[in-house]
Amino acid sequence: MKRDILIVGRRRLELVNRLVLDPRLRLSLITEPDCLPIYPAVDAVELVGNVQNLDEVRHAALRLMANRRVDAVVAPAESSIPTGGYLRSYLGLPGIAFDVAHAFCNKHAMKARLRRAGIPVARDRLVPSAEGIAPALRAHGLPAVIKPVWGDGSANIHIVRDETDVAEVARPDGPLLAGGAYDEPPFLVEEFLQFDDEFHCDGLVRDGEVRFTAVSQYLVPSLRSIGSVFGSYTLPVDDPLTLELTALHADVVKAMGLIDSVTHLEIFRTERGLVVGEIACRPGGSGIARNLRRAYGFDTWEHFLATELNDPLPWRPKTPDGTYGWIMFPVRRGTVRRVSDADVFAGLTEVEEVAVKVKPGDVIDGPLYSSSMSAVVHCRTESPADIAALVSAVEDRFTVEYE
Structure with missing residues (x-):
């Protein structure tokens, strides 16, 4: 018998194909009208004005349940994670409950929880x-x-x-x-914290215990990244700083009350020591997910979906052979006139994958985020000490010109 899964969310392409193509699942959907086109294979749909409106989504879920049961709720993005938690609590379903989901997405509630647990925050x-x-x-x-x-x-x-x-x-x-x-x-x-080094920890939590943590360092702090080259790279598993950040990640997960999911935690190194920025109970964005797959065999979206479906996967991380990184090139508003292709990186043996995201004639408009990109390069070096030179080399080769 197929399991009945309710998706609540806007656009999150990372999960759509995985869910739609899974023959074990029968899908229902609650989304907003302009997001509907990315879900072509879902026939049981309720549209709402705002997926963050708890009452509106609750009534939509009850309408769907007139003809279908709900075995699990999948809420794959910041905008719908609390709503998904609310539906689980309301319907008595397993998974992340509303109080925990809300604390992960409401930054004020998050900081309050962490501060009460003695975690350093701004x-x-x-x-x-x-x-x-x-x-x-x-x-x-x-x-x-x-x-x-x-x-x-x-x-x-x-x-x-x-x-x-x-x-x-x-x-x-x-x-x-x-x-x-x-x-x-x-x-x-x-x-406003003064710092030059920002890190992220990406983990897997099962039964309230952190089973795996990957520690990486951003090329530049994310708040300074818009309009400049951005990315991150893995830190050696036995480095003392890695061990310190791993321990802090475990303390944060415990303070937040997370039982089963993946995590993405951001930490600053300041003059007064390590300070926690924010933590999310979903995969990191930009090139992070792909980098973790390459380095550790850790598919964050696969594990996120498995925990949302209450069907955790057996898995053991591989040991990375070197330092894995991703380098993302920014975009700016305007019409793309010319863009380099992947061939410009020929001869750089550290560059293993290239994805160019824009083409001549593309019009870049609307809000720009830290994840907005014209291209992303995935690379591998012998150690973190080699990353800075590689970033300089790829930055010299790739250009985008605008009208």
């Missing part, structure tokens, strides 16, 4: 309304960072350094309140 202040933006920034102290409480990646995050910046982000038509996705209150004001 000082923060909740801003419940647009009118409170300027007073909250002044009361918190400058410089500061302001961002949506609900968000994805580096969307709509702003550094506020002085009164000019305060006035800019508080304007109704300014970059924060008219910033496209995630431009509605509440917002979070955070302490």
Whole structure:
């Protein structure tokens, strides 16, 4: 007998084909109208105005359940993870419950949990309304960072350094309140941390225990990455810093109350030591998932889906033979006139895979995120010490010209 799976979400192509092509599953879907075209093979569909509206999604789920049961809920993105948790709690289904899912996606609730557990995080202040933006920034102290409480990646995050910046982000038509996705209150004001090194830990959690952690370092901190070359690379498993970050990751998972899922944790190295940025209970974006598959055989999307379906996979990581990295080239708004092809990297033996994402005539518009790219290169070097020279070499070869 097929299992009945309810998908709740917007666009998340990483999972669509895996679910649609699985003969063991019968799918139902709750999504928004403009997202429907990416789900052509799902026939039981309810459309909602906003997948983050819990009441709207609950009623949609009950309508679907008039003709189908629900054995598991799959909620694959920041925008729908709390909604998926709410449906599991409401319907008594296994998986990530609402309180845990909400804490992973509401940055204020996340920081509160971590702070209570003694985990080092930035000082923060909740801003419940647009009118409170300027007073909250002044009361918190400058410089500061302001961002949506609900968000994805580096969307709509702003550094506020002085009164000019305060006035800019508080304007109704300014970059924060008219910033496209995630431009509605509440917002979070955070302490502006000085750091040059940012790391990410990507893990697998089963039965409340961290079974695997991969530790990587970003080429540059993600908040500085828009418009510049970005990426990350794996750190040696026996490095003392790797062991320290692995232990911190385990403490964060325990504090968050996660039982089964994958994780993506970001950590800063500051003058006062390691400070936790944010943690997500879904795979990391950009080139991270592919890099982890190459280095450890860790398919984060496969394991995420398996835990959402309550059907965890038997798996053992492989030992990486060297340092694995990904280097992502940015895009900017405009019409692409000319772009290098993969052949420009010929002769660089460290470059093992190239994916060029744009072509002449493409129009780049709308919000740009830390994951917005024109191309991504996957590479392997002997050690982390070789990464900087390789980044310089590939950056010299790849260009995009715009009208």
